[in-house]
Every structure is written in C-alpha cells, then in structure tokens.
Amino acid sequence: MALIVQKFGGTSVGDIERICNVAEKVKREVDAGNQVIVTVSAMAGITNQMVEYVEQVSSLEDAEAFADYDVVVSSGEQVTSGLLALRLRSLGIPARAWLGWQIPFRTSRTHGKARIEKIETDAIRESMANGRVAVVAGFQGITEDNRITTLGRGGTDTSAVALAAAFGADRCDIYTDVDGVYTADPRIVPRARKLDLVAYEEMLEMASLGAKVLQTRSVEMAMNHGVKVQVLSSFEDKPGTLLVREDEIMEKEQITGIAYSRDEARITLSDVADKPGISAAIFGPLAEANINVDMIVQNVTPDGKATDVTFTVARGDLERAVKVLEDNRDSITFQNMHTDDGVAKLSVIGVGMRSHAGVAQQMFATLAEKNINIIVITTSEIKVSVLIDEEYIELALRALHTAYGLDAVVEKG
C-alpha cells in the first residue's frame, strides 16, 4: 500500500462537474489500494475575486491588515475541500476536509506569503487509519497564535509537496491543465516534446524562468526533501512528467528545455566612474526599494576611465527603478541612462551541460545565423541565458529548439 498525495489546481476544480471528475481520480487511487491525501486549490477565479474585494475595501498598508487579507483569500480552498470530501463520500469513499488550523499546518507570521514551518501529522494519520481520505485545503496554514496565513499565489503546489514530505508519501501527483513539462512552450514551438523525466534543478530554472507549471518554492522543497513529484493532466488519462534527482536520469541530453520570460526591462548606465564600490552604489538603493535585479554586465570604456553597466529588472519595476537611480545620481555619478522594456530573456537549460561542451557556442551561433542580436549573456552550471529584442523571441525559440535536436519526430500517417 502506497501513500499518494494528489494536488488539483484551480482549473481542475473549476466547477461542480470538474470536482466530481476529480473525485473519480481520487477514487481510482483508493480502489488501487493506496492511502490518499488530496489537496485542492480554490475554484478558478475565486481567489482573484477575493483579492479584488480586499483591494476595494483596503489599501493594505500595514502588516496586520494582511492577517485579515488571509482570512478572506483562504476561503476558496475551504469550499473546494469541503465539496470534494462530500463528493467522495457520495461515491462510497469515506473522506473528510481538513483546514489549515485543524491539522495544524504551521507557518511563519508573514501573512500573504508565509513559509511553512511544521505540519503536524498525528490528527490526519489517525483519521486515515480509520479509512478516511484526507482532503486538505491548499494554500493555507496558521501561525503560532492561531491566525490564518496563505502561502502566496500558486501556494497549493507547495502545500502538496510539503504534505508529501511530512507524511513521507511515495509520490506527489500535481494535476493541472497541461499534461506535463515540455521542452519549450508548445504554443510557440509546435514541435515541443513532453518530457518523461526532468531533474529538480532543471525544473527549478524553468519554473523561475516563467514556465508556470509549478510554483518555484514547491520545486525547491521537493528537491530538498527528495519528494517524487509527477506533473500530469486532470483532463487526460496518461502519465505526465516526473521530477527526479539528476543521477536518476541515465542518458542526459545536452539540453532539456528552453524557457523564456517577457517580463524583462533593461537599464544601461553609461560613463559611470570606474571606482571601487560603484556596484554597491547602484544596486544598494535598488535592493532597499525591494526591486529585484537579474542579469548584470559591466564593460569598461575604451579609455579605461569609465564603465557602462547594463542590468535587467522586472518590467513592472522599471519606472520605480529609474526613479531610484535618478534620486541617487550624485553617488552613482553616471552620465546617461537608457532603458528598454521591449526585451526578453531566453534560457537553455539542462543538467547535461555539465558534461557536454559547446552548449553556449551553439546558442550564439544559432542566434547569429538568424541575425538576432544578443544584448546580455549570463550563465550558470546548468543554464545559459541571453537577453534579446522581444520581437525575435518566437523565432529564436524555434531555431534553438531545432538546433539542440529537441524537435519531436513527426509521425507519418
């Protein structure tokens, strides 16, 4: 008898018919002799509706306000957990709903984006020992002083992985509206292939680069606790993609996938005085303003007296970043500032990179062949990222997908 954690996202429980469909999927695992813990999101659209209500009554100035924000936005998962438990019982499967406070599912006090501290397992274990499927409201926990918290958008992925880790589950199945993780976004690259296996580290890079299949935190947590996560479709009946340790992938491809993000804006400061401490002068004030800086390059000017600094921020932060830099112009001592919010980041990712040389070179050559200019390059052990003009993004994605041999073999009819 295996212990399986199943997670169903907002579109998977989007209406009553779909909740009934989810119950059938749970029933199948139970009928196969497994113990099941299910965790669910709110019905699609409900959490957005709640956030909208909150924003209409409050500007959420103080941290304490976020405690009541969490009371409101956690309600959607309460509803779906209750409905799913009821549906299961109608199918003859004993079940009960569990809210964060009933478990209890302990978190930090950072309302709106709490971190999980400890999941007590006794109460649920006892209920499961009595043959009941546990249907856990996702996304929510409680603080030490019994206030409701939420885990941030997409938090039910993290709830699921944390439950799997706490209960030592044999597998954590994340049911969603796509049937797995792809080599690239199939809406842009028609020949993208579904991956059977992907390494945690790769998934982490993909998740943080905008492949919105899993919340980044959930991947981190799965990696740290060795949780065997499967991403699969709620609407089709076939295996999905399994997240595994790098050493469990026997034959590593050079590149596993290509991710992109359009949420990028570039800032270039030119003729910055080239003296020690200049990086701190630029990036310190930005960090204080809570603006995340991503890619950074610095080039010395031909005369060697000044330097040009280019970096990227999220597009929504550009305006604030410019203001912060202008306010600190005296300490930074730059001559000109250029900005561009028409850029995008493209990344090739693969643990195979560690053992294959020439991955970056292949990327640069392919882009050059298509006359696509590279603005910034950054690399890590398992990733090469470039910043390019946004208008080339589809072309670049498809060209690289072919160049790295990722294209699906089209079957002949």
Add this chain to the structure above:
Amino acid sequence: MALIVQKFGGTSVGDIERICNVAEKVKREVDAGNQVIVTVSAMAGITNQMVEYVEQVSSLEDAEAFADYDVVVSSGEQVTSGLLALRLRSLGIPARAWLGWQIPFRTSRTHGKARIEKIETDAIRESMANGRVAVVAGFQGITEDNRITTLGRGGTDTSAVALAAAFGADRCDIYTDVDGVYTADPRIVPRARKLDLVAYEEMLEMASLGAKVLQTRSVEMAMNHGVKVQVLSSFEDKPGTLLVREDEIMEKEQITGIAYSRDEARITLSDVADKPGISAAIFGPLAEANINVDMIVQNVTPDGKATDVTFTVARGDLERAVKVLEDNRDSITFQNMHTDDGVAKLSVIGVGMRSHAGVAQQMFATLAEKNINIIVITTSEIKVSVLIDEEYIELALRALHTAYGLDAVVEKG
C-alpha cells in the same frame, strides 16, 4: 463606556459598497466611545450558492456528511468578517476578524443546526482591551473535536444575541433590511405601524408565525438572558424596535400585532372511532416521520360514536403526512380523509390580552362581518390564532388591524 454588539445581515453586507456603509455605522459607535463587537452574515445569496453546490455533489445521507457541509457553508461569513475588519482599519479603527474556532465559539455536534454551548470570552476581551473592534463571523461555531458547525438559517441573529449574553453587552443591535417590527406586514397592511417596544414573548410568537425579522431561537435566547435587543435598518438612520420584558411596557395595548402564515395545510379525518388512545394513533406516526402538527381540533359526531379530527401541517409536509396516515389507516380506523392546502393561519398577539377581555370575541365578530369562515381556532395566553381560506388573508389582516385600533394615524399634508 458601553459594550454594544452589532449584527448585520446578508442584505446589509450584500456588496462592497454596503460593507463600507456598515463600517461607517461601526465607526460611529466607536467614535461615541463605545466598545463594539460586530457579527456579520455572508453576502446575500452566497450561502444559498454554497448550499446549491453541496446539493450538487452530495445527497447528505449521513450525519458525518453535514460536518463537511458546514465547512462549505460557513465560508461566506469568513469572507465578510475579514472584509469588514479590513475596511474598519482603513477608516482608522483597529479591528480584527474572529472565526468560530479562534474564539472559540463552542457548540453541540449537531452539524447544520448546532446549539450554542459556551462562548469563550478571554481572547476577544484581550484584543478589545488593546483597542481592537472584534468582527465575528456569524452563523458558525466549533465542536469539542474542532469541527466547524453552523447554527441553521438565520443563525447570525443567534450568534449576535449569544455574544451579547456572553459578554454582558449593554445592547444588541440587529441591523436588517426593515426598520423595525411592525403591527402587521406593511406590504399587505399599508397602515401598519412600527412598534417602539415589543415584549420578548410577543416577538417569539411573531417570529414563529412568519414575521421573519428575527430567528426564533435568537428571541428565545434574548428572553432567557435578558439581552436588550434592538431591530433597526442598515439603510436608514433612525431608531428601530426594542425587545423588552413585558413589565417594561407601561401602557399595554390590547393587541400588539397581527401575524400570518401561508405555509399551512389542513387534514381532516372523519368518522374516527371515538376510543381512548386514538390521538396517539394519529399523531404518533406523524411525529416519528418528523412531521410537525400545529393546530388540532376534535369534534364528536352527532351520534356520539365517532369523532372528526382536523389538524394542520406545513404545506411541504402534506404529501408525506397523507402517506403516513394511509399507511396507518388500520390502527387509526378513519373513514375519510380530506385535505386542503389553500388555508392560512392568522394570529393576533399581545401581552395586553392577559388584562383585556374580549379579544377573541372581537376577532370572531370582525371576521364574521366580512363573511370569512373560521376553520380552526387555537388560543394561548397572549395569542388567538384562526385558520381561514388563504384567499381572504389580506382582507382579514386589514379588517382586524382596523378593528383593534392599530392603524397608523395618517398625517395631514
């Protein structure tokens, strides 16, 4: 400094604008130097939506299913309590939402219609001592083993009165969509008057007779604990109706109000053998089938050998009642059964009846004058009820309202 409990019903918090309006009403009490506990219903329509969802996934066969029913249907009050607390804070009034389990608000295990056992006051008192308005989610509590319960439809009235009793509040203001308790339904009797005072006992009769201003249980509880309840409008700024002890009403009118109920059906069994135990034979099986019987009359036939029995049930129970009686025909030994679901009950109510004679006679005379036939009569110390054809109900209400001198004096322009 007084302690005020305020309750706002579903239409009073029906949308964001109304929630903001409610916050202003709370603020006014706080600005007047009072301590405030607010309790709120779900936004109008939400609880019905939740019940509908539940009925789509489950037939609610077993008692355990109602525990998850309560998880679902209690969510609406969670949302409004959070939103109102947030709105208050935006107005500069420190506040926080309290859910049933956080208080805790202890109830019996009768999910769906739980009885209140004990409200712990320590946590809320401490929070109020720190200057925070307590915004309590109405309608909900928890059992000893930490499962959510709900108090039945209209339960937030009972939450409010119970909070007022537990905290020894100076007043319990029930804000609703009418501006008080009337001598009769103003939609039928244009000259109905709003009452300034009404005795608990009178209100109890009116509530159970279909004047749906307050949940009956809340009136009972207010009477038992001497809670000073005021019913007033959320949408107008004027005093409402105060519920008081009978001895606090100095000048008692003969009749305080006239209530009616259309939810009535009549059953007559004729030629029932007139022998001991026949009432038990009729009403025992109905009670077992959970069918409430209201008015009962029994007349012996002219020859003295048999008897006719007439009684009323709720209209929705008529079909089931007929089946139960047919199934027990042998033990009851009746000849014929006649039923009529076109009847209505009309009641004149007033504690003044105790000291005024002729109230019933006045009623019979007035109805006779209008040629309205009385089918059944029942009386209590402070009430006379008659069953009449439903089609005469408006005519009868207006005639009695005038006859008892209840008509409002129309002001001359």
